[in-house]
Structure formats: structure tokens, C-alpha cells
Amino acid sequence: MTEVPGLFPPHRRGTAPRSARSRAPRRLAGAAAGVVLASTLAACGGGESGGPPTLTWYTNPDSGGQAEIASRCTDAAEGRYRISTAVLPRDASGQREQLVRRLAASDASIDIMSLDPPFIPEFAAAGFLADVPDDVEERVTEGVVQGAIEGATWDDELVAVPFWANTQVLWYRKSVAEAAGLDMDEPVTWEQIVTAAEDQGKLVGAQGARAESLTVWLNALIESAGGSIIEENAEDPADIELGLTTDAAQRAAEVMNLVASSDAASPAFSTENEDASATGFEGERGGFQVNYPFVYARALGAVEAGSLEASVPEDYGAAVYPRVNPDEPAAPPLGGISLGISAFSPDVDLAMEAAECITTAENQAFYFVNDGNPSSKAEVFDDPEVLESFPQAPVIRESLELAKPRPQTPYYSEVSGGLQREFHPPSSVGENTGEAAAELIGAVLRGDQLL
């Protein structure tokens, strides 16, 4: 008696907005219809009436890849569940705000959510995420790069399913690097690219705007120098130990200031975000930039739209993130999306199953090619289709192996907000900035100061 054909066609069921409230009457209606049918047909197997449950997946905006994967997994589920998607705000903090507000009110309409790694500890500590069972954990972490697993882990437990992993690489104009005599096959340092760009009158793009991207940059610099923003985590926010006054943090501040106050920084460096870096890199003064892989797809898109010469993306080269110290490997930023399963979902088991389906290597390869978002599974980078669309795939993979996540703490927005306040504008960063930031974040976490 699961299906009542004709009365509730599946496509109508799928498009109806789903919530805990709307589900109950539908079930009732289904049950009522079932009773009528049962009395006429007088024979039917048991089972839950009302059709398969619809799982709602809250996605971050993309080029439609997640919606396509949702429909592929709906087909693969063969009627056990359907996945519908709901789109979250554009920026990561807006996504967090909306999800937190809903989850704090135990909203049962969220089943699966696309989460930015820095917010995972906060969600997990608040009890918003359902536990990932051991057998599922084993399957979804197989062949996944270490950084992505770390990003989805809190308190030594996997609390989310790694989906795709992002990282920044050093983009360079081949012509500029050649003219400056830089060998891009060898690792380069920040000093080297700044000097090269200054000599050639070109730009070095990085994200100096007072936003999350500034924390991303600072964290990469500190990790590259061998330090960490959070040295020692703690339950009590007042006991969190920060590593902002270490030698590594001082060195990171030096590099940040060097880049921001050089002639290679754009005049709008203090408001430069990822898009502005990409625009500068596409322009006449484009030389170097640290940025996510999307910039290549963006340039190709601009060529197709006729606003950019085809020779520009042909001049694009990608290398591993610049080093802070010549003899220490760089630690590129780690981003991406993991799938959290809501603890308030009425169908946690099915949602886990759906998350497994979404993150298969096949779907990740599709997502990589379609949306330009790199996979968290190493094997996907050997996919011929991926290699064809993304000539930089090997660099991205190497970069993902080196990448380090941002500080993991339930108080991430305080830590990141405090850093953004003190380290902005980047051209004013000096040897006292780290100490000031540590003091500010400490006072904010103790509740002695506003942020």
C-alpha cells in the first residue's frame, strides 16, 4: 500500500514544500486514500503509506551540480527516498546564520546540509549533527584526502561526510613569470613573487578584505611558517590557548605586511576579495594571485561571453601555494563542503544513505567537471574527463595533500572575527598585531569585550 498511483503523482509530491507540519497531513491523506482503496481492492501488502520520504538538502549556491546529484541519487534510491534541494545564502557566514537559527529551533525540515568546514565544530558541539555510524564512516572516508577528513572531524569523531575539498593554488601568468626569470616548477616564496611582480609592474592578488577570506590567508601563512592559530583547544572558551605571538605568527605577519604594502598590491587591496583578485588577474596588470580553482573556469566563461581574450586563460599557470620560509613546505588553505546530517531529521538513516550516494567518486567527478569544485577523493583526480577539463588537477591534488584546515573550535566566529578586526588593513599589520589579536580574542571569549 505504499504507492497510490494517480492520486499522488510523485512529481507533485516532490515539489511541495516539505516540513514536519506539511508531512503529517499528507500522510493522513495518503492513509485515508489507502483505506478507501483497501476496501475496494481488499488486498494489498503492508508498509508505510504516503510515498517515499522526501529528504531536504540545504545546498550552498553553485552552478546546479548539487541539484543534479540530488536527482541522480533520487533515481538510484529506487523509491526509498527522494532528495529535494533548498539553496542557502551566497556567503559562508550567511549560510551558517540561517542554518544555526533553524537548528536552534529544532527545525525538522532540514535533513542534509552542505557545511563549510570551520563551522562543523560549532554545529557538532551544539548537538545539531547526527552521529555518523562506524560502518558509514569507514565507507565515506575511504580514499579521502587527510585534510578533508580532519575538517569533518570534531572531538576525534567523524561528524560529517566529506563531499568536496577546495584549496587555493598560486596562479601565475606564464609570460610574467618567464619575463621575471622565475622557475615555477620549483617552489617559490612570497618574497620571490612580490619582487618579480614589482619588477614587472604587475599585481600580486591576495584577499585583504575584512572578511573570512582574510582569516583563510592568515591561517595559511601561519601554518606555512609551522605555527597554528589555536595551540591548545579547550571546552571552556576562556582556556583556549592561541598561537598568535609565536615566531611562526610573527613571520606570517611580516609576510602579510610585505605583500600588502608592496607596489604589487592593488590600490584596493584592503577591500580585495576572491572575485576582485580574479578580476585583477584577468586584467592588464595580472601577474600572480593566490586563489581557488574557480578562477580558471571563470576566465574560460569570460572568453565564451566575449569579454576576455582567449589568449588570457592560455597564459594561466598554476603552482602550489607560495612558501613563507624557503625550506618549509607551504600549507595551502583548505575549504570545501562536507555534508552534515541534522540530528532533528525524522529520517537520519535514509539521510546517511543519501549522503553516501551524493559523495560517490562518480558524483564527485561529475561535480568537479560541472562546477569546478575539486573532489575530496584522491582517485577522482585520475579521471580522464577531470584531467581534460582541469589541466591543473595534479597541482590541486598535491595542494590538497598539503592543505591545513582553519582553527577548529565551536567559537570559530569569535576567533575569526577577532583576527579580522586586528589584522585589517593588512598593510598596517606589524609585530604587535598578533599580541593585540590574542588579547582581544581572549577578552571576547571570556565575555569581557564586544566583537
Add this chain to the structure above:
Amino acid sequence: MTQTTLPPVEKTQPVSAPHGKISDRSKSERKLGWLLAGPAFLVMLGVTAYPILQATYESLFAYRLTDPANREFVGLSNYLVILSDQLWWTALGVTLLITVITVAVELVLGFALALVMAKALKSIRPVVRAAILIPYAVITVVSAFAWQFAFDINTGFVNSWFAWIPGVSADTDWFGDTGTSLLVICLAEIWKTTPFISLLLLAGLAQVPEVLQEAAKVDGATWWQRMVKVTLPNMKAAIMVALLFRTLDAFRVFDSIFVMTGGANNTESVSFLAYRQTISRLEIGLGSAVSVLLFLSVVLIAALFIKGFKVDLASARGEG
């Protein structure tokens, strides 16, 4: 100083009206009054008083939305934290600066526009009014984006159009420091809300009795004398109400700052501070305390206007 206004009208009371006692008729009128206003009053209680009381209650707790288990009563310590923090005073200063600048400029501009609307030829008057009102009909976030794109170093036209002004060049980053950011924020606010103030002033202009103007003309008063001695004194109530409404509105500035700078470079207003504590940091207690302080500031401004400048809200509606 000689000003010409109509003599105040004495409210006449029937001679036979008994003093002190309420007649049956006024009793039933009072009852009808409550019946008519009651539902609206209840709705106001529900949508205004309840949230204000709840915010006041929450502001006495250390309460993080993601950590409800550790909710703790802390008395007034949230207020102490806020009032002893430089950030609050900076935000208050920025808010006051934006309020004073925008309201002052809008008053002058709005008055000029009201005169244009009042004096425009009958045939084009509707067109003029519609044209002046359009900015007010634009959603604030949309207007903020439009101004941001205009001044943006990459997408904007301002840098190339106004390069002849000293200090403006292709490399001017308007959102790169406090002064220039606030300038653009104020410009956007002024463009957007001047129509509101001019509309209120237009209503005031219409109330100036034509007889007084004519009498002044007969006495040989110049345009300027009539403006200063007749028009403005008769419009005082309308001007004060327009000022009051706009000041209260300007004090809560949020959208333009949110869109244009995100609060960077010390451009944060008080309401933005409240937003960040409550929505971004999820510190409901601290955020509620900021909101309560913002509310108290608004109440203080309203009280100053009404008591200090003796604004009679009723007289602006022609009930005096």
C-alpha cells in the same frame, strides 16, 4: 522678532458643562474610543511591547544560542561590558555623525524640493512629485548596491567621471578608509530619504495660510522676508515632526553599511553592532543588551525632541 502666525484658537467648552464629573455621554464616548482603538492597541502590545520586554529579559543573561545549557543570569554585567567597550562608543559616534550629517543636508534639500513641488506648474506637478519620490520607493539594499557599484574601484564610474576633483583619481579606493566610506554611505542615505522629508515638509507648506502670505505681500515684504517671517514660523510644527521622524530613522542606519563596508574601517553603526552580536555571534544576551541600549537612545532622542523642542505631534496633523 516679529513673526506672523495665526492666533492660537481657544478650545471652547460649553458653559453648562459640569466640572470634574464625567457625563454619561462622555463615558460612553470613552468606551467607544477604547473599543475602536483597543484591537490596534492589542496588536501593538503583541508586536512591539512583547519583543521589547523579551529583549530586556534576555539582556540579563549570558546566553549563547548554540549553548543553551550554560545559560546563566548575570544581571547588568552585559551592559557594563558594552558601556566600557570602546567599540560601543565608536559605533555610537559613527551613528551620531551619520545622523547629524544626513538629517541636516536632507532638511535643506528636502525643503528646496518641497518648494519645487509646491510651486511647480499644475500640468507637470504629478510628474515632478513622482520623480522626486522614486528614490524613496527603491529598496534600501538595492540603492546601497547601486551606490557601491558606482563608487567601486573596479566597476564604478565615479573615479573616471570625477577625476578632475582634487583627491579623486583612478586609484581612489572609496571603501578603503573611514572618511570616504562614510561619505558614500551618507550620500546614499541622503539620496534615498530626502523625498521622505520633503513630502512631510510639503504637507507643512500646504498648511501655511494664504491670507498671511497675501497680507505680507501687500505690506511690501520681499520673498526672503516672507519665507523667514511667515512661511517658516507657520511650518515649525511640520519641520520638527519631519526632523524627529528622520532622526529616529537615521539613527537606526543599517542596510547601507551592511552592503557597502560590512562594518570595516570603523564604519559600524549601533544597529550593526547589535546585529553582529546577536545574529553572527549568536550571543543573545549581549546582543539583546545592545538592542536595549539602542532602543533607549531612540527613546531619549524622541523625548528630547518632544520635550526640548516642544514638538506637538497633534498640531502637525492640523488638529491644534
